[in-house]
Amino acid sequence: MDPPVSYSRLLRRGIASPKVHKDRYWLHVSLFVVTFASTALTTSLLFIGRSVAWASSDALFNIGGLQISVGMVSDGCLFAGCLLLFLTVHEFGHYFTALRHNVRTSLPYYIPAPLIGIGTMGAVISIREVVPSVRKIFDIGVAGPVAGFLVALPMLLYAMMEAPPPEYMFGVGGHEPLLAYIGAYGSFPPEPLSAPDGTRLTIGTTALYWGLQQLFDGLPPMYEMYHYPILFAAWLGLFFTALNLMPVGQLDGGHIMYALVGPKWALRVSQGFVVLLLTSAAIGAARDGPGLIATALPRLGAWPLVQELCTWVAIAVVLRILLRRVFRSAPRWALPMAGGILMIAVLGRLVDSPIAQIGYSGWIVWCFLLVFLIRVEHPPVATYGVLTHGRRLLGITAMVIFLLCFSFKPLYLV
Numbered sequence: 001m002d003p004p005v006s007y008s009r010l011l012r013r014g015i016a017s018p019k020v021h022k023d024r025y026w027l028h029v030s031l032f033v034v035t036f037a038s039t040a041l042t043t044s045l046l047f048i049g050r051s052v053a054w055a056s057s058d059a060l061f062n063i064g065g066l067q068i069s070v071g072m073v074s075d076g077c078l079f080a081g082c083l084l085l086f087l088t089v090h091e092f093g094h095y096f097t098a099l100r101h102n103v104r105t106s107l108p109y110y111i112p113a114p115l116i117g118i119g120t121m122g123a124v125i126s127i128r129e130v131v132p133s134v135r136k137i138f139d140i141g142v143a144g145p146v147a148g149f150l151v152a153l154p155m156l157l158y159a160m161m162e163a164p165p166p167e168y169m170f171g172v173g174g175h176e177p178l179l180a181y182i183g184a185y186g187s188f189p190p191e192p193l194s195a196p197d198g199t200r201l202t203i204g205t206t207a208l209y210w211g212l213q214q215l216f217d218g219l220p221p222m223y224e225m226y227h228y229p230i231l232f233a234a235w236l237g238l239f240f241t242a243l244n245l246m247p248v249g250q251l252d253g254g255h256i257m258y259a260l261v262g263p264k265w266a267l268r269v270s271q272g273f274v275v276l277l278l279t280s281a282a283i284g285a286a287r288d289g290p291g292l293i294a295t296a297l298p299r300l301g302a303w304p305l306v307q308e309l310c311t312w313v314a315i316a317v318v319l320r321i322l323l324r325r326v327f328r329s330a331p332r333w334a335l336p337m338a339g340g341i342l343m344i345a346v347l348g349r350l351v352d353s354p355i356a357q358i359g360y361s362g363w364i365v366w367c368f369l370l371v372f373l374i375r376v377e378h379p380p381v382a383t384y385g386v387l388t389h390g391r392r393l394l395g396i397t398a399m400v401i402f403l404l405c406f407s408f409k410p411l412y413l414v
Contacts, residue, residue, distance in 0.1 A: 044076025093147030
């Protein structure tokens with residue numbers, strides 16, 4: 001019996017015909033509608049919606065004692081509309097560029113996620129064939145982030161120019177110390193005031209946001225910014241752009257880096273960036289781990305040394321798993337990299353230094369996704385070729401956008 005021949009091999013021989021995929025328009029539209037509803041409802045309930053100004057006189061319905069008002073629904077819909085506008089433009093940037101290059105692709109699939117804070121995990125398209133050329137990969141990869149950035153940046157500027165005065169916070173509810181300060185001084189306090197439960201969700205600043213923030217007066221501080229629908233949606237759009245532009249594997253940034261510097265250096269950049277994220281994750285986990293363990297296992301609350309030991313064992317195990325995969329092509333680097341990251345994490349835990357400021361334990365989950373799903377190494381391309389000067393300039397611009405929009409600590413509790 002002859003060995004089985006793969007479909008891709010038959011396709012290369014010209015024996016088989018390319019598979020025809022028909023877009024199920026009803027599915028894409030349904031996912032868009034469900035994602036819009038999930039995003040609007042989730043964010044209006046959690047933090048976006050104004051819950052006081054209309055609650056007593058204009059309540060629509062009641063959920064567990066919480067009155068859902070016109071203000072909450074309108075703010076949630078405004079946020080959802082702005083965020084999905086960005087996601088749609090980003091994905092259709094990929095889509096139309098793929099069509100221009102005769103690369104078969106799907107329409108965007110929107111991903112509802114009502115159990116996470118913003119109600120969605122974004123949107124994706126599916127490339128339905130192997131892209132044979134580096135130039136085509138570059139064009140398709142760079143089109144989405146650039147298109148999304150050209151929507152999110154004007155959105156951010158508009159939100160900053162039209163930002164309401166600090167008295168807007170009186171419609172949000174709660175925040176009694178903050179509202180008392182605004183009532184007395186007509187501005188936000190220079191430092192966060194104490195929250196009822198002792199913690200406060202804070203949005204991480206980026207180089208671009210910080211620079212634009214200096215041009216406008218009266219903008220909300222980062223620990224209250226998520227109550228402003230357009231402003232928060234624009235910040236998320238720019239940060240999602242940065243996530244896609246990470247120079248790793250098959251992310252948009254990985255395609256761009258592969259085309260700019262070639263396979264060898266693209267792999268080194270990808271490995272180096274994942275190591276940087278792991279360093280940030282280890283520093284953050286060293287700081288947050290004991291508290292998380294005490295919360296998850298209350299019986300260990302009286303054993304701080306055990307909490308510390310469990311934290312460092314967990315960090316070491318995670319580093320071993322991930323770094324062996326990151327440096328699969330050069331395993332000799334895995335152990336020294338793990339040792340170096342652990343030393344930096346110890347330094348960040350013991351010494352109050354700028355090193356601790358980049359620590360963010362949330363990158364652990366993202367690193368697992370990068371290493372096992374997206375992959376660190378970019379797959380080979382049949383035709384490499386040299387990029388034109390215009391494409392190289394566009395690729396460098398995309399990397400500058402990444403640096404301007406990236407934050408080591410995007411969402412964290414203070």
